[in-house]
Amino acid sequence: MSVAKNIIRADVRALSAYHVPDASGFVKLDAMENPYTLPPQLQRQLGERLAAAALNRYPVPSYAGLKASIREHMGVPVGFDVVLGNGSDELISIVSVACAKPGAKVLAPVPGFVMYAMSAQFAGLEFVGVPLKADLSLDRDAMLAAVREHRPAITYLAYPNNPTGNLFDLDVMLEIIREVRDSGVVVVDEAYQPFAGTSFMPRLPEYPNVIVMRTVSKLGLAGIRLGYMSAAAELLAEFDKVRPPYNVNVLTEATAGFVLEHSAVLDEQAAELCAERANLAAALAAIPGLEVFPSAANFLLLRIARPGLTGTQVFERLLQRKVLVKNVGKMHALLENCLRVTVSTPAENALFLDALQSSLNT
Numbered sequence: 251m252s253v254a255k256n257i258i259r260a261d262v263r264a265l266s267a268y269h270v271p272d273a274s275g276f277v278k279l280d281a282m283e284n285p286y287t288l289p290p291q292l293q294r295q296l297g298e299r300l301a302a303a304a305l306n307r308y309p310v311p312s313y314a315g316l317k318a319s320i321r322e323h324m325g326v327p328v329g330f331d332v333v334l335g336n337g338s339d340e341l342i343s344i345v346s347v348a349c350a351k352p353g354a355k356v357l358a359p360v361p362g363f364v365m366y367a368m369s370a371q372f373a374g375l376e377f378v379g380v381p382l383k384a385d386l387s388l389d390r391d392a393m394l395a396a397v398r399e400h401r402p403a404i405t406y407l408a409y410p411n412n413p414t415g416n417l418f419d420l421d422v423m424l425e426i427i428r429e430v431r432d433s434g435v436v437v438v439d440e441a442y443q444p445f446a447g448t449s450f451m452p453r454l455p456e457y458p459n460v461i462v463m464r465t466v467s468k469l470g471l472a473g474i475r476l477g478y479m480s481a482a483a484e485l486l487a488e489f490d491k492v493r494p495p496y497n498v499n500v501l502t503e504a505t506a507g508f509v510l511e512h513s514a515v516l517d518e519q520a521a522e523l524c525a526e527r528a529n530l531a532a533a534l535a536a537i538p539g540l541e542v543f544p545s546a547a548n549f550l551l552l553r554i555a556r557p558g559l560t561g562t563q564v565f566e567r568l569l570q571r572k573v574l575v576k577n578v579g580k581m582h583a584l585l586e587n588c589l590r591v592t593v594s595t596p597a598e599n600a601l602f603l604d605a606l607q608s609s610l611n612t
């Protein structure tokens with residue numbers, strides 16, 4: 251027997267690593283990144299700020315300055331604090347670990363963000379996926395029945411959802427939150443909030459079992475890895491115990507602090523991407539044999555609906571044309587022949603449309 255076989259859990263050995271394709275030389279439309287960078291003037295100022303960061307010191311563990319700035323700029327309700335994560339991936343992991351009592355369960359609509367199920371597995375929690383309806387809306391009755399049957403410790407509702415891009419019905423979400431009551435937490439994951447025009451954040455004080463989770467990744471700062479979550483103080487205090495003490499490094503802290511002082515730049519970029527989303531959706535809808543789903547995020551889900559042509563074939567033809575999108579067709583039966591594409595600059599969107607038109611034909 252090898253050391254790995256002796257030591258590593260069988261379910262971990264059976265996993266394949268999270269695959270991130272090499273995108274060099276491609277138009278990269280697979281990961282919902284913001285294509286815009288900071289203006290050169292701000293880049294120079296940021297350079298000076300970073301040069302002054304105390305690289306020789308651990309971060310100040312309270313992160314008080316950055317947290318205050320997030321509370322001020324991100325609409326966190328008065329009296330509420332945030333816990334920071336190395337991306338919201340880490341926050342998902344922290345919530346999973348903190349709630350992993352023996353037999354505890356995690357519930358989420360599927361298809362959804364893959365890390366909900368993976369983090370549950372890593373922490374030894376059972377994952378229960380409840381399929382969305384064919385129109386990709388929440389299956390209210392099935393969700394409420396699943397809450398009653400499984401009494402999940404954690405329920406995830408991504409608002410908007412990934413990979414479908416839609417906003418779930420708020421009234422149904424509230425019914426689910428009420429049904430969970432104090433037997434679990436409901437994570438409202440707002441990774442795509444900058445493009446959604448709505449947020450659960452202002453409602454947080456009404457719901458002591460809700461966590462609102464966000465990330466700066468889609469906003470234009472995917473490289474610095476920073477997520478934050480807000481909830482009742484009693485919950486945050488417990489999650490903070492599980493958080494590794496210096497999980498946000500000083501360069502991330504300094505960058506986020508600086509960019510938040512200039513948050514209007516990111517807001518303008520988000521507004522441009524929303525306008526581009528409308529343009530791209532209209533152009534796609536005009537192509538025969540394509541179904542485009544409504545999106546409140548910075549990506550579009552589309553289905554190849556041409557007899558004799560699969561989503562995978564189109565995905566591979568796009569790759570040959572140096573355009574990388576996400577092939578989500580195998581993720582769930584509801585997504586058969588579907589591709590997910592990030593909304594980008596007018597130039598990159600035009601390249602994608604061109605490559606797609608050609609890929610639908612040959």
Ligand SMILES: Cc1ncc(COP(=O)(O)O)c(C=O)c1O
Binds near residue numbers: 336363411464465
């Ligand atoms: C719904 C959702 N939540 C969380 C994340 C993770 O974001 P982060 O980059 O902060 O780890 C993603 C990333 O794609 C996502 O789609």
